Amino acid sequence: MNADCANCKTHACxxxxxxxxxxxxxxxxxxxxxxxxxIMKAAAYVEGTFYSNITRxxxxxxxxxxxxxxxxxxxxxxxxxxxxxxxxxxxxQQGFEFYSVCCKNCSFNKKELxxxxxxxxxEHEAMCNPKMQAKILADKGTELFIxxxxxxxxxxxFNSACPGPVTTLVVKDRLLAHNxxxxxxxxxxxxxxxxxxxxxx
Numbered sequence: 114m115n116a117d118c119a120n121c122k123t124h125a126c127x128x129x130x131x132x133x134x135x136x137x138x139x140x141x142x143x144x145x146x147x148x149x150x151x152i153m154k155a156a157a158y159v160e161g162t163f164y165s166n167i168t169r170x171x172x173x174x175x176x177x178x179x180x181x182x183x184x185x186x187x188x189x190x191x192x193x194x195x196x197x198x199x200x201x202x203x204x205x206q207q208g209f210e211f212y213s214v215c216c217k218n219c220s221f222n223k224k225e226l227x228x229x230x231x232x233x234x235x236e237h238e239a240m241c242n243p244k245m246q247a248k249i250l251a252d253k254g255t256e257l258f259i260x261x262x263x264x265x266x267x268x269x270x271f272n273s274a275c276p277g278p279v280t281t282l283v284v285k286d287r288l289l290a291h292n293x294x295x296x297x298x299x300x301x302x303x304x305x306x307x308x309x310x311x312x313x314x
Contacts, residue, residue, distance in 0.1 A: 152278060155179035170200065173280060174207045177257050186212040186255030188246035188271050190262035190285055197261060200282070212253045216241040216263060243267040247274035262291060 114134045118124070125131035145153060159175045167175070177185060185204055189197040197213055204211040217239040223230050230238045241264060250258060258275040260268055262285040272279045289295035296302040303309045 182256040184210045184254050184256050186250030187259040187261050191215045191217050193262040214246045214249045218242050241267045243271035244274045251276050
């Protein structure tokens with residue numbers, strides 16, 4: 114397989130059942146353990162039942178219910194602290210035990226690791242602490258970990274440190290109101306990024 118699906122002209126895997134990967138049915142089925150198959154079943158249930166009718170906030174709750182999860186844990190960016198309050202309220206109203214940890218937990222100084230500061234004049238600028246976000250949530254017995262607006266890179270550390278499944282609720286994009294695809298939907302940004310289609314004006 115060329116692994117260039119973004120530039121495929123037919124997407125016949127979706128439209129006509131064509132398998133261009135070379136992987137047979139047995140290999141594909143063996144790739145998923147029992148827990149992963151349960152996740153696939155719950156995800157398909159949410160998609161098939163609520164397709165285009167509920168928000169991702171709601172989809173996450175429905176997925177967690179379908180999996181039988183009782184404890185949800187969210188790692189959020191401090192820049193989204195106002196939004197985090199409403200997210201927490203929603204999931205608590207849905208009947209979940211809900212835990213949340215902001216990125217600046219432990220207030221560890223960036224200087225200790227030689228990290229670049231946003232405001233160099235500050236004596237103390239707390240670093241983001243994604244591994245401790247994962248640990249604190251894990252220690253609470255979190256069954257589904259939720260990533261909410263973590264910085265690029267910090268999200269990778271959080272995801273890899275979580276001992277259970279992780280879903281992303283919010284992706285941070287400070288310039289585009291946390292909508293990264295705004296850069297693709299805007300002709301201005303496509304031009305600025307040098308990715309406009311030939312002939313597009």
